[in-house]
Amino acid sequence: MKVVKTVAELKDFVRAEKNAGHQIGLVPTMGFLHEGHLALAEKARKDNDAVIMSIFVNPLQFGPNEDFERYPRDVERDTKLAAAAGVDCLFVPEVEEMYPAPSVVTMTVAARTDKMCGVKRPGHFDGVVTVVTKLFHLAQPDKAYFGLKDAQQFAVIDGLVNSLNFPVEIIGVETIREEDGLAKSSRNVYLTEEERIQAPYLQKALQLGVQSAVQGEKSTEKVIERTISYLQEHAGAAVDYVELLSYPELEPLEQVQGKMVLAAAVNYSKARLIDNIIFNVNEGR
Amino acid sequence: MKVVKTVAELKDFVRAEKNAGHQIGLVPTMGFLHEGHLALAEKARKDNDAVIMSIFVNPLQFGPNEDFERYPRDVERDTKLAAAAGVDCLFVPEVEEMYPAPSVVTMTVAARTDKMCGVKRPGHFDGVVTVVTKLFHLAQPDKAYFGLKDAQQFAVIDGLVNSLNFPVEIIGVETIREEDGLAKSSRNVYLTEEERIQAPYLQKALQLGVQSAVQGEKSTEKVIERTISYLQEHAGAAVDYVELLSYPELEPLEQVQGKMVLAAAVNYSKARLIDNIIFNVNEGR
Numbered sequence: 001m002k003v004v005k006t007v008a009e010l011k012d013f014v015r016a017e018k019n020a021g022h023q024i025g026l027v028p029t030m031g032f033l034h035e036g037h038l039a040l041a042e043k044a045r046k047d048n049d050a051v052i053m054s055i056f057v058n059p060l061q062f063g064p065n066e067d068f069e070r071y072p073r074d075v076e077r078d079t080k081l082a083a084a085a086g087v088d089c090l091f092v093p094e095v096e097e098m099y100p101a102p103s104v105v106t107m108t109v110a111a112r113t114d115k116m117c118g119v120k121r122p123g124h125f126d127g128v129v130t131v132v133t134k135l136f137h138l139a140q141p142d143k144a145y146f147g148l149k150d151a152q153q154f155a156v157i158d159g160l161v162n163s164l165n166f167p168v169e170i171i172g173v174e175t176i177r178e179e180d181g182l183a184k185s186s187r188n189v190y191l192t193e194e195e196r197i198q199a200p201y202l203q204k205a206l207q208l209g210v211q212s213a214v215q216g217e218k219s220t221e222k223v224i225e226r227t228i229s230y231l232q233e234h235a236g237a238a239v240d241y242v243e244l245l246s247y248p249e250l251e252p253l254e255q256v257q258g259k260m261v262l263a264a265a266v267n268y269s270k271a272r273l274i275d276n277i278i279f280n281v282n283e284g285r
Numbered sequence: 286m287k288v289v290k291t292v293a294e295l296k297d298f299v300r301a302e303k304n305a306g307h308q309i310g311l312v313p314t315m316g317f318l319h320e321g322h323l324a325l326a327e328k329a330r331k332d333n334d335a336v337i338m339s340i341f342v343n344p345l346q347f348g349p350n351e352d353f354e355r356y357p358r359d360v361e362r363d364t365k366l367a368a369a370a371g372v373d374c375l376f377v378p379e380v381e382e383m384y385p386a387p388s389v390v391t392m393t394v395a396a397r398t399d400k401m402c403g404v405k406r407p408g409h410f411d412g413v414v415t416v417v418t419k420l421f422h423l424a425q426p427d428k429a430y431f432g433l434k435d436a437q438q439f440a441v442i443d444g445l446v447n448s449l450n451f452p453v454e455i456i457g458v459e460t461i462r463e464e465d466g467l468a469k470s471s472r473n474v475y476l477t478e479e480e481r482i483q484a485p486y487l488q489k490a491l492q493l494g495v496q497s498a499v500q501g502e503k504s505t506e507k508v509i510e511r512t513i514s515y516l517q518e519h520a521g522a523a524v525d526y527v528e529l530l531s532y533p534e535l536e537p538l539e540q541v542q543g544k545m546v547l548a549a550a551v552n553y554s555k556a557r558l559i560d561n562i563i564f565n566v567n568e569g570r
Contacts, residue, residue: 104444137450159389165422
């Protein structure tokens, strides 16, 4: 596996692969890799001739009071894991390499962002689409892989690609979970021992909500209420939001119908956890 | 020459060229082709295996009181001219094909735009970078060709490409002129007979300004004043602006030094004309 730190080296790698007629798969990450990231890499490995993984904690997508500085990092361990997962080129740029000068053009997400995590994280998705645009232009992937745990991020990137005609197919990969159902996340390391025991109830609550919707509950409010009350009873965390929206448009629904996401965020003492279920309810004909 | 109206057909053309290992040159235009556009196409023809020209009057880059509706169009004539210039694929989409839905992501030009034409045309360059981004993603050119008559547009696209790491080399092509020096422009058809006689003084005034700078005038204000007074005396038009800025950064200068653009815009009764000279003054060592 090649490990490159500069844009110039990455371009050399990409040029050689393109000249060889190879299909490229890109796995953008912020590092501190867990099984969720590795599942993306393994899927990319199966689908493509060459796999590029990027590790870049993107300052542009962190708010001033968020955890940019203390976001967990372990490049040495990540390098071993990426190599073992079949990555061909690991791109690990410094901030100055990605943002050498103030940007002449800024990107703003105009939809799919005034709900779920977007409400509490103004500018977050602007930073996401900017770095994803830069990575797409640098790596020129045929396919790019994103985890569906970040359901809103995937919806926003779907909007980015469609609105601006990127020649990239984006692939959403199912969330990888611990045995007890807790979604794998780099931020799980922030949980206390007790919180770690309670955290799986986040997914259980969502399953309960989806179950009621699939079994015929038509009121979005009732699905949401059921999910919230189960969370409050079992998860031991402050509920930030529970939302049921169309997917990937993330529009409010008059009733339970079509392709939807039931999503939640909860706050533990030092960790904000998110999870979701994307599902379908199709009524009659 | 292939004439295509849909994104899907253009993608098919691009895919076939890419699979053949061909280099692609893109010439984005708003049509009503003149020798300036054809010079771009001929340069693209020399440099590349395949030449794509787009003709699209982009509503996003016109202000509410600008000439979007009455902007001159003649696709039949353009098609013949493009074929004769060696274009391989002419992309002529309808507005709905380029903007089928409200964009999830918007692009804003954050620099190089609060001067020259950008002052009077708020949002204009936002529309330019959006459509150029879409065309770059659709045509996937190795090189893209733009006329230097729109010096600010070229500077903004230079900023777009560098800030967002587009894998495209942009080529600025010298302005093509009538025998009397008037820059070719689709908007020249708006000139009255008398105005057509006066219009070449726009370029003459800029030449005079540049001459004084090259001959040792260090004061940017004096270079600008000289250009304005010559314009006022001879061009028979209302002077919108004359500016002398660094190029391509378009920053104000303390004194005449380095790579610069001397640019002007004037208003005739029904036509706003622009012109510029990009030049160098390098002092000592």
